Amino acid sequence: MKTLDSSTQASSPGSLSLSNEKLKELRPELYGLKGKWLEYREKKSAGYSQIEQIREHIFYGDSQPAVVLSVDPLIIVAYSEDLDCVVPLYFSNIYVKKYRLKEKTRLITVNTYMRGPKLQEDIILGPNNSGVWFGFHPIIAEFVSDDLDVIEMRKLKIDEKMWEYVYKLGGxxxxxxxxxxxxxxxxxxxxxxxxRWF
Incomplete structure (x- = not known):
C-alpha cells in the first residue's frame, strides 16, 4: 500500500476494484486533460493521485452497511462499527433512478479511518465505539465499483438488526x-x- 496507513488492517476489507467509468461520473475533473494535470500535481506534492487513493481505499478499506435515508434529497447514511455512528452523505438525485434507489435501500460503504486529537465535529459517537479513531472517510461501493457480486456477498453477511440499527441512527x-x-x-x-438548504 502506498497511500493508506499500513499499520492497521480492516476486519472486513472491501476487496473491490475501481470502475473508472463510475468514478468519472462522480468526479469528472479527475479525468481528461484537467485530470492529467491534477494527477501530475498530486504526485509531485503527495506522491500519489486521488484516483490511486480511491482505488486503494475501496480495496483495503473497511466494508460496512449504508442505507438510503431519503431520495429527495438523496441522502445515504454510512455506518462505522469502530465509531458506532453514521454520517449522512448527499448525492445528486440522478443516482436515484440510475441505481433504482428508494428509502431503506441497502448499500455498502467502504471506510478508512483517521487518528487525531479531536473528533470530527459531525460525528455522534455511539456507546460501542472503539475509542481509537477520531473520524472516517466513507465511499459508497456501488457508486465506484462494478464488483456487484462481491458487494452483494458482503450485504448477506450483515445481520438484519444491524440494517435496522443503521437506519435508526440515520433518523x-x-x-x-x-x-x-x-x-x-x-x-x-x-x-x-x-x-445545506434545499
Whole structure:
C-alpha cells in the first residue's frame, strides 16, 4: 500500500476494484486533460493521485452497511462499527433512478479511518465505539465499483438488526442535525458535514 496507513488492517476489507467509468461520473475533473494535470500535481506534492487513493481505499478499506435515508434529497447514511455512528452523505438525485434507489435501500460503504486529537465535529459517537479513531472517510461501493457480486456477498453477511440499527441512527442524526450532510463524492466525503438548504 502506498497511500493508506499500513499499520492497521480492516476486519472486513472491501476487496473491490475501481470502475473508472463510475468514478468519472462522480468526479469528472479527475479525468481528461484537467485530470492529467491534477494527477501530475498530486504526485509531485503527495506522491500519489486521488484516483490511486480511491482505488486503494475501496480495496483495503473497511466494508460496512449504508442505507438510503431519503431520495429527495438523496441522502445515504454510512455506518462505522469502530465509531458506532453514521454520517449522512448527499448525492445528486440522478443516482436515484440510475441505481433504482428508494428509502431503506441497502448499500455498502467502504471506510478508512483517521487518528487525531479531536473528533470530527459531525460525528455522534455511539456507546460501542472503539475509542481509537477520531473520524472516517466513507465511499459508497456501488457508486465506484462494478464488483456487484462481491458487494452483494458482503450485504448477506450483515445481520438484519444491524440494517435496522443503521437506519435508526440515520433518523436520529437527521432529527438532531437537520440539513447537515457530507458531500458524498470520494475524497470530499472525508470532510465533516455542512448545513445545506434545499
Amino acid at each position: 436520529e442524526y437527521s432529527s438532531k442535525y437537520p440539513n447537515a450532510y457530507r458531500d458524498g463524492r470520494p475524497i470530499y466525503s472525508q470532510n465533516p458535514a455542512t448545513i
